[in-house]
Amino acid sequence: MDSTTDFRILDLLPANYDDNLRCNIRNLELGTCEPYEALSYVWGDQLNLEPIQVAGAKVKITKSLQAALRRLRKPSMIRPLWVDQLCINQLDSRDKTRQVSIMRQIYKNCSRCLIWLGELPETLTVVDAxxxxxFICMCAGQWGDSEFIPSGLSTPDRLARAHGAFKALVLDGNPWWSRIWTVQEVVLPSNALVIWGPLCLPWAMLKQAARRLCSGLFPRLNFPILDTFHDIVNNFTGPVRGLEIAEAGESPLNILQRWRHRKATDPRDKAFALMGMFSMMGDLLMQEFPLRRANDNDARLAALQFHGGSPLDKLICNSVRMMIAGQTFFVTERGYVGVGPPNLVEGDEVWVLSGGKVPFILRPSTGDKSPRSSATPLFSLIGDAFVYGIMDGEAMALHKGGPQAVYLS
Known part of the structure; x- marks a missing residue:
């Protein structure tokens, strides 16, 4: 490819599901009106590969991609796709650098992003999924406030199996939700489709469901169903709402901080994978992939050189001052002191949430949005906090009784 705005498109050739995979590769220029779909998926094991024919030549791809292409292949029509594993020359570092630099435009210009969550686990049936x-469609308000209950949730047994499937979808190690590259891949396109085995659902439906759950807009008369799912609802609303918030645009620093816990095979991808979301990057010079840092401790050495002669107490004070900048000092009814978000008000509560590494500030809901048939209270999540005296698990010893379920908005 000669132009810096050229990229490759994979034409997935039509065939039946069990036929060998065949495709062609061609060049396309950014800004063209020709439609294509971009695939968002997780590579998976790169040592366990499967064959595919590309322009008559045999090429090896990961099993995850092979499964996705089988599901996406049409029986009688060519399907134009952008797939990083085949549309980027993985053996050419210059090509990788060039293609990563235009990935923002590739995903932003695609007609639709196809989110491949993998095949269904062997323990689940299609009915379970x-x-x-x-459940997602019900929470999104697809059937309004009617008494209609979809067939997949209509009996206690189906409800229990749907709960297991929902857990597998959003919680049980589905890697799509934890990888760093998938963030920009779903945030940049204007349209996306979630594909799980043979099933599909618009990404907009997931966003609407998460938005309504966080706002307390539960479908009337379906609170028993919601109570069945309450233990894992937050594992769904948190990631989906986070991705929706990212669509509005944030500063580069906030983007890097928000997604720092996502996983990457190469640590440098923690930055490269998010560059497409930076709205003001200028002429950023990207490091080519094969280059290595001469010294991984450059930043640490620079800090020692700058602060080497500073008194220890001054360094500690400066560090604490930076940590609490913009935070609010508070005292609890029991006399514990701490710092929390700047928008704290009297009456906010300190909670220790299961799985959390720090305490959180919750605000009791003042609106009539909590389920009337449920005793589970509704709170708004204000933010995390530092509370002296309970940062090392002491709160568990002070608390009498078992865990309490709450709804968060």
Whole structure:
């Protein structure tokens, strides 16, 4: 490819599901009106590969991509796709650098992003997975406030199996939710489709469901169903709402901080994978992939050189001052002191949430949005906090009784 605005498109050739995979590769220029779909997926094991024919030549791809292409292949029509594993020359570092630099435009210009979550686990049936999708559609308000209950949630047994499928979808190690590259891949396109085995659901439906759950807009008369799912709802609303918030645009620093916990095979991808979301990057010079840092401790050495002669107490004070900048000092009813978000008000509560590494500030909901048939209270999440005296698990010893379920908005 001669132009810096050229990229490759994979034409997935039509065939039946079990036929060998065949495709062609061609060049396309950014800004062209020709439609294509971009695939968002997780590579998986790169040592366990499967064959595919590309322009008549045999090429090896990961099993995850092979499964995705089989599901996406049409029986009688060519399907134009952008797939990083085949549309980027993985053996050419210059090509990789060039293609990563235009990945923002590739995903932003695609007609639709296809989010491949993998095949269904062997322990689940298609009916089970349909029940999980029915729950998402119900929470999104697809059937309004009617008494209609979808078939996938209509009996106690189906409800239990749908709960298991929903857990597998959003919680049980589905790697798509934890990888760093998938963030920009779903944030940049204007349209996206979630594909899980043979099933699919618009990404907009997931966003609407998460938005309504966080706002307390539960479908009326379906609170028993919601109570069945309450233990894992936050594992769904948190990631989906985070991705929706990212669509509005944030500063580069906030973007890097928000997604720092996502995983990457190469640590440098923690930055490269998010560059497409930076709205003001200028002429950023990207480091080519094969280059290595001469010294991984450059920043640490620079800090020692700058602060080497400073008194220890001054360094500690400066560090604490930076840590609490913009935070609010508070005292609890029991006399504990701490710092929390700047928008704290009297009456906010300190909670220790299961799985959290720090205490959180919750605000009791003042609106009539909590389920009337449920005793579970509704709170707004204000933010995390530092509370002296409970940062090392002491709160568990002070608390009498078992864990308490709450709804968060």
């Amino acid at each position: 349909e029940g999980a999708f029915d």
